Amino acid sequence: MFIGISFSCFYQAIDAIDNGINQFDTDKPPRYVNNTNLSSRVGRLNLDWMDPNQSPEKENEAFQQAMALAGSEFLDSVRFHAKSWLPARSIVMECIAGRYDTDPSGEIMVLKRFTPWKLHIFELEEEMKVDPPIKYVLYEDNRGKRWRVQAVAISPDRFESRKPLPAQWRGLTDDELSKEAGIPGCIFVHISGFTGGNQTYEGALAMARTALKI
Structure with missing residues (x-):
């Protein structure tokens, strides 16, 4: 179908x-x-x-x-x-179904393996009646074996994010970012706030959890 x-x-x-x-x-x-x-x-x-x-x-x-x-x-x-x-x-459907195992908010999804999730998340959210909508997707960057946290866009054809990473983090890198965020292992946050990185899964999850509260 x-x-x-x-x-x-x-x-x-x-x-x-x-x-x-x-x-x-x-x-x-x-x-x-x-x-x-x-x-x-x-x-x-x-x-x-x-x-x-x-x-x-x-x-x-x-x-x-x-x-x-x-x-x-x-x-x-x-x-x-x-x-x-x-x-x-x-894969995306399975990860959406398990999102509460990642965080009790249900607003953070972790990809068990990297896959082109943007093609599916909006359609599946509607079909699965996801509420509240997912704000961040975590996945491992296979090239560097580091973790990425990406803000979900407001719609498939828009660049704006539902909840960008905090303004005070944007454009910062490494130790400066880790100090500002209070999270070890931070690598970067894009100037627009749509994505960021951390050395570990735990660090990326902490970034997403903290961002939800700001």
């Missing part, structure tokens, strides 16, 4: 573009235009009006290229959902 929903979004965008349906319910023009979507790339395969050869054979050749492009994109989407999207969804 979930793959079916996601594939409907794959087709919905293409169909909406072909039928001239606006992406947003507003009269304001978009801040920027994206000309790299599938419909645009297929459209660029049409014969150029300056091309002297406008024969049916040339047109059919362009059509074959368009079919190959669209088919390849569809198969890539199938592979992604089967091998990545669904496994990630299962």
